[in-house]
Amino acid sequence: xxxxxxxxxxxxxxxxxxxVQTHVTISLYALLIAAAICIPLGVLCAKYxxxxxxxxxxxxxxRVIPSLAVLVILLPILGTGFTPxxxxxxxxxxxxxxINTYLGFRKVExxxxxxxxxxxxxxxxxxxxxxxxxxAPLMISGLKTAAxxxxxxxxxxxxxxxxxxxxxxxxxxxxxxFPMLLVGALPVAALAVLMELVLSGLERYASKFQRI
Amino acid sequence: MxxxxxxxxxxxxxxxxxxxxxxxxxxxxxxxxxxxxxxGTSGSGKTTxxxxxxxxxxxxxxxxxxxxxDIRERPATELRRGIGYVIQQTGLFPHMTVEQNISTVPDIxxxxxxxxxxxxxxxxxxxxLPEDMRKRYPRQxxxxxxxxxxxxxxxxxxxxxxxxxxxxGALDAITRSSLQDELLAIxxxxxxxxxxxTHDVSEAFKLGDRVVVMNGGVIExxxxxxxxxxxPATDFVRQLTGGDDLFxxxxxxxxxxxxxxxxxxxxxxxxxxxxxxxxxxxxxLEQMLRHGASExxxxxxxxxxxxxxxxxxxxxxxxxxGADVGVFAETL
Ligand SMILES: Nc1ncnc2c1ncn2[C@@H]1O[C@H](COP(=O)(O)OP(=O)(O)OP(=O)(O)O)[C@@H](O)[C@H]1O
Ligand SMILES: [Mg+2]
Numbered sequence: 084x085x086x087x088x089x090x091x092x093x094x095x096x097x098x099x100x101x102x103v104q105t106h107v108t109i110s111l112y113a114l115l116i117a118a119a120i121c122i123p124l125g126v127l128c129a130k131y132x133x134x135x136x137x138x139x140x141x142x143x144x145x146r147v148i149p150s151l152a153v154l155v156i157l158l159p160i161l162g163t164g165f166t167p168x169x170x171x172x173x174x175x176x177x178x179x180x181x182i183n184t185y186l187g188f189r190k191v192e193x194x195x196x197x198x199x200x201x202x203x204x205x206x207x208x209x210x211x212x213x214x215x216x217x218x219a220p221l222m223i224s225g226l227k228t229a230a231x232x233x234x235x236x237x238x239x240x241x242x243x244x245x246x247x248x249x250x251x252x253x254x255x256x257x258x259x260x261f262p263m264l265l266v267g268a269l270p271v272a273a274l275a276v277l278m279e280l281v282l283s284g285l286e287r288y289a290s291k292f293q294r295i
Numbered sequence: 296m297x298x299x300x301x302x303x304x305x306x307x308x309x310x311x312x313x314x315x316x317x318x319x320x321x322x323x324x325x326x327x328x329x330x331x332x333x334x335g336t337s338g339s340g341k342t343t344x345x346x347x348x349x350x351x352x353x354x355x356x357x358x359x360x361x362x363x364x365d366i367r368e369r370p371a372t373e374l375r376r377g378i379g380y381v382i383q384q385t386g387l388f389p390h391m392t393v394e395q396n397i398s399t400v401p402d403i404x405x406x407x408x409x410x411x412x413x414x415x416x417x418x419x420x421x422x423x424l425p426e427d428m429r430k431r432y433p434r435q436x437x438x439x440x441x442x443x444x445x446x447x448x449x450x451x452x453x454x455x456x457x458x459x460x461x462x463x464g465a466l467d468a469i470t471r472s473s474l475q476d477e478l479l480a481i482x483x484x485x486x487x488x489x490x491x492x493t494h495d496v497s498e499a500f501k502l503g504d505r506v507v508v509m510n511g512g513v514i515e516x517x518x519x520x521x522x523x524x525x526x527p528a529t530d531f532v533r534q535l536t537g538g539d540d541l542f543x544x545x546x547x548x549x550x551x552x553x554x555x556x557x558x559x560x561x562x563x564x565x566x567x568x569x570x571x572x573x574x575x576x577x578x579x580l581e582q583m584l585r586h587g588a589s590e591x592x593x594x595x596x597x598x599x600x601x602x603x604x605x606x607x608x609x610x611x612x613x614x615x616x617g618a619d620v621g622v623f624a625e626t627l
Binding site: 200201205216293295 | 372373374387390391448
């Protein structure tokens with residue numbers, strides 16, 4: 084069966100690579116946009132406790148909505164295609180990044196912050212040299228959770244015409260064509276594992292100081 | 296006479312929402328090169344007073360000058376780079392190596408690499424950290440070693456003034472005592488002005504040229520250790536310092552303070568122990584008791600006899616305080 088799937092890939096090389104590309108692109112975009120929004124938001128939440136409850140509440144409630152439901156809800160607003168799929172995946176990636184950034188920054192000891200400003204560090208230097216490196220292990224771990232979730236869920240993008248590897252899965256299911264289903268499923272699993280490995284490596288590197 | 300490193304003028308701090316000020320109308324002058332300890336019970340405002348110097352806390356009223364300049368004249372970050380700061384929880388950066396921690400201020404000041412590296416070596420030697428600890432992270436060090444790094448980091452930018460908030464509070468007695476000795480030696484050598492917070496009476500007395508006793512946000516008394524012991528200004532000070540505790544006094548006085556001149560007719564017996572002129576009377580007494588002698592020879596650094604001590608001389612002398620004090624011009 085795997086051999087059949089492999090033959091399908093070699094025969095439809097172009098279609099396959101296009102799907103992989105779309106899948107990876109949409110996942111990375113979703114992650115980047117989510118990080119660009121949620122890292123600053125997490126930092127602000129950690130600094131201004133008034134923001135914490137409303138922002139965290141909002142994103143936590145988004146988290147309980149299944150991704151397929153998000154897609155369906157967004158459908159009437161954004162229509163079908165790449166953009167609504169990207170929006171849904173971005174929403175999905177937000178909570179782990181936001182929460183872990185917040186936790187990472189809250190974990191920085193007040194005495195460390197005080198020492199840093201007492202040495203004459205300005206706010207920018209404090210952020211770059213002290214807070215970010217100290218929060219990094221948790222932040223990367225949040226990014227990892229988000230990445231794996233997004234890569235897996237990007238499969239669903241196909242349901243609303245977003246393309247990607249999910250297309251093979253849907254077609255395979257529809258046609259009772261098991262090999263075709265594998266053409267979609269195996270690379271998705273491989274991508275998720277790859278993300279996990281890369282980000283775990285990064286996390287280990289960033290947390291070196293805690294482990295020695 | 297030295298100039299003033301620090302001067303507090305009518306400084307008060309009322310925290311928002313607090314009923315009483317944490318520090319009330321404090322005026323204090325700190326001479327350049329002196330070691331001043333702030334002594335008081337918990338909540339007496341020591342930390343608050345200390346943190347107003349580097350503007351981690353802003354006073355509600357009053358002013359503070361550093362070498363004659365109001366500390367508000369400059370941006371806080373710039374002011375802080377010229378003031379060393381050490382705290383009990385060390386506040387070391389856990390993600391930075393010993394070397395990186397120590398070079399924090401030189402880095403901010405933009406020194407070049409080789410100069411920073413040389414400075415780190417110099418400081419590690421000063422605080423007696425072995426060079427092979429350079430690449431270690433704080434969590435790989437003992438509490439005492441971490442505190443040494445904290446002191447080295449505070450001194451890295453060569454600040455004229457060092458603020459220390461119970462830096463040895465969490466250490467065992469032996470480590471604490473040896474760090475105290477080293478800090479004293481460093482301060483004597485470099486002549487920095489130190490403002491040191493502690494709630495430990497013997498630490499305050501051992502380290503301070505001058506001890507400032509705080510209670511309820513005000514200064515009860517500021518003076519030399521001997522003054523506080525012999526002429527406590529208030530009941531609080533009397534209680535805190537144990538009043539006229541003979542042993543404390545013996546610890547503070549040196550052999551040379553009480554020795555009698557050598558003379559031909561008062562030859563010391565062979566059995567008499569000898570003590571250094573700078574030894575405390577307490578250790579002199581210990582020596583005499585141990586040797587069963589009623590006299591001891593006082594010798595100088597070269598081992599030459601310069602005087603003698605008798606048991607009589609260890610008794611409290613009338614009006615000792617009056618004779619021994621007056622080292623400081625009281626500026627309060
Ligand atoms: N940030 C703050 N907000 C409100 N009140 C404070 C704050 N910091 C200190 N206080 C109060 O001010 C008073 C003096 O506190 P401070 O920390 O200066 O005392 P301290 O002498 O250093 O005590 P300790 O020996 O326990 O460290 C205390 O009553 C304390 O509760
Ligand atoms: Mg304190």
